[in-house]
Amino acid sequence: MPNGSLDKFIHDGDSLTYRQLGWEALYQIAVGIARGLEYLHRGCNTRILHFDIKPHNILLNENFFPKISDFGLAKLCPQKDSIISLVGARGTTGYIAPEVFSRNFGEVSHKSDVYSYGMMILEMAGGRKNISVEVDRTSEIYFPHWIYKRLELDEELGLHGIMDDESHVSARKMILVGLWCIQTDPSHRPSMSRVVEMLEGTAEPLQIPPKPFLSSPSRAPLDSSTTHVITL
Structure with missing residues (x-):
C-alpha cells in the first residue's frame, strides 16, 4: 500500500515518517476498519477472527482507505458459533482482550477483535500509545482512563488538531465507541x-x-516489549 501502515500517522515519537492526519481522515479510517472487521465477522461464509488488530496491521492506499493485513494469527469458525478455544494467548500486548489471556473474563469470540479495535481507535484519537511513560503526570499514563475522566466531568477533550465543531464531534464519537469496545466483559x-x-x-x-x-499501570519505566502491559 502506497501510504504504508497506520501507526506512522498516529504515533509521533521520534519517527521521521510521522505525518499527522486530520480528524475527518482519522474518522473515515476508523469507519473503514470497522466495516472490514464486520465483513470478516459476518460477511464471509466462514467467520474469520483476526486476533491481531493494531495500527501496524492496517495498511493505507493512496486515498488513505484502510486495508486489514497480516492474518497469521487468524482463526476460522462457523458463522453460527463465534466462541472458540485457544491454547495460550495470541495477539500483540496492549491490544489483547482480557479473556484471551485469562478465561476468567469470559469466552474468546469475535468480541475479542472488538476489544483490539477499541484500543486502536483510542490510540488514533489520542495520537499516542494508550500507555505512555513519557507523559508528565501518572494520571495521564493510561489514555483510556484519562479521557474517560474528561468525558465524565464534561471537560474539553484536550486532543490535538480539534479546530471546529465537526472535528469535536468526530473525536468524541471515536472515543465513546472505543470505550464501549474495551469493556472488560465481552x-x-x-x-x-x-x-x-x-x-x-x-x-x-x-x-x-x-x-x-x-487499572492503570505503575509509573515504573517500561521497555518496548512491555510498553502495553496492563495490570489487573
Whole structure:
C-alpha cells in the first residue's frame, strides 16, 4: 500500500515518517476498519477472527482507505458459533482482550477483535500509545482512563488538531465507541455491525459507557516489549 501502515500517522515519537492526519481522515479510517472487521465477522461464509488488530496491521492506499493485513494469527469458525478455544494467548500486548489471556473474563469470540479495535481507535484519537511513560503526570499514563475522566466531568477533550465543531464531534464519537469496545466483559461490547452503526449514526447521541475495569499501570519505566502491559 502506497501510504504504508497506520501507526506512522498516529504515533509521533521520534519517527521521521510521522505525518499527522486530520480528524475527518482519522474518522473515515476508523469507519473503514470497522466495516472490514464486520465483513470478516459476518460477511464471509466462514467467520474469520483476526486476533491481531493494531495500527501496524492496517495498511493505507493512496486515498488513505484502510486495508486489514497480516492474518497469521487468524482463526476460522462457523458463522453460527463465534466462541472458540485457544491454547495460550495470541495477539500483540496492549491490544489483547482480557479473556484471551485469562478465561476468567469470559469466552474468546469475535468480541475479542472488538476489544483490539477499541484500543486502536483510542490510540488514533489520542495520537499516542494508550500507555505512555513519557507523559508528565501518572494520571495521564493510561489514555483510556484519562479521557474517560474528561468525558465524565464534561471537560474539553484536550486532543490535538480539534479546530471546529465537526472535528469535536468526530473525536468524541471515536472515543465513546472505543470505550464501549474495551469493556472488560465481552458481552458488554458491541458487535462490529453495531460499531459501524454507532460511528455512522447521527440520530441519537452516544452514551458514556461504564468505566473499563482494568487499572492503570505503575509509573515504573517500561521497555518496548512491555510498553502495553496492563495490570489487573
